[in-house]
């Protein structure tokens with residue numbers, strides 16, 4: 001990138017606080033499942049609000065359930081460690097996002113920011129569900145929950161830019177909408193002095209999140225991905241694009257170019273491409289877990 005079109009970095013004062021429970025759960029080892037199960041229960045219980053929401057979400061995610069899940073132990077046993085972990089992150093991310101939304105409450109209906117802010121959570125959830133669906137299809141069973149979380153957090157940098165500089169963010173949205181041939185990262189650089197990948201990386205490092213998440217967040221618009229987590233990054237990157245196409249958003253020229261590359265890397269067939277670009281929405285809207293997730297924030 002040209003050094004010239006990079007503005008001096010704007011200040012980012014307000015970095016969301018990650019709830020204790022999310023930070024602790026991410027540090028839990030999965031090698032001794034019995035200990036982890038007990039630990040997990042102990043950590044979640046410390047936060048009654050999260051406990052209540054976990055039970056609600058857990059019930060929606062058990063597709064063929066026979067009876068209601070009424071306590072944490074049941075939820076952990078039935079859904080498993082990894083899925084509970086991703087639900088905790090889903091709930092924590094929705095809390096952070098809910099605060100962002102509140103900040104924009106007083107804004108007039110007409111401005112670009114308002115509709116975009118309101119749509120952001122839906123975009124994050126949809127990306128996460130597409131990414132997990134793709135990971136499942138590719139038989140990446142031990143990776144799919146982490147990929148789901150990465151999908152949920154991929155645009156955390158944007159959320160932080162919104163919180164800190166709402167007026168500039170609106171300017172960015174207008175410019176991005178008017179310049180579909182241009183790379184949005186460059187537009188961000190010229191307005192904020194940062195792009196949302198750099199901001200996202202900063203936030204996740206501050207939260208002490210695992211390297212895989214940091215790499216997904218900081219490379220999800222890259223054509224040439226350089227990371228040991230290339231598959232996860234590519235899945236979230238293309239899921240992000242499908243999530244836009246599914247709500248009839250037009251992709252920019254650089255995005256279309258990236259999409260082609262991601263399809264090659266993941267060997268996505270034309271048929272699958274069509275499924276994720278057109279039919280996925282109808283299917284996922286019948287999913288109770290998805291619907292509850294979109295209404296969490």
Ligand SMILES: [Fe+2]
Nearest residue numbers: 154155196220
């Ligand atoms: Fe992004």
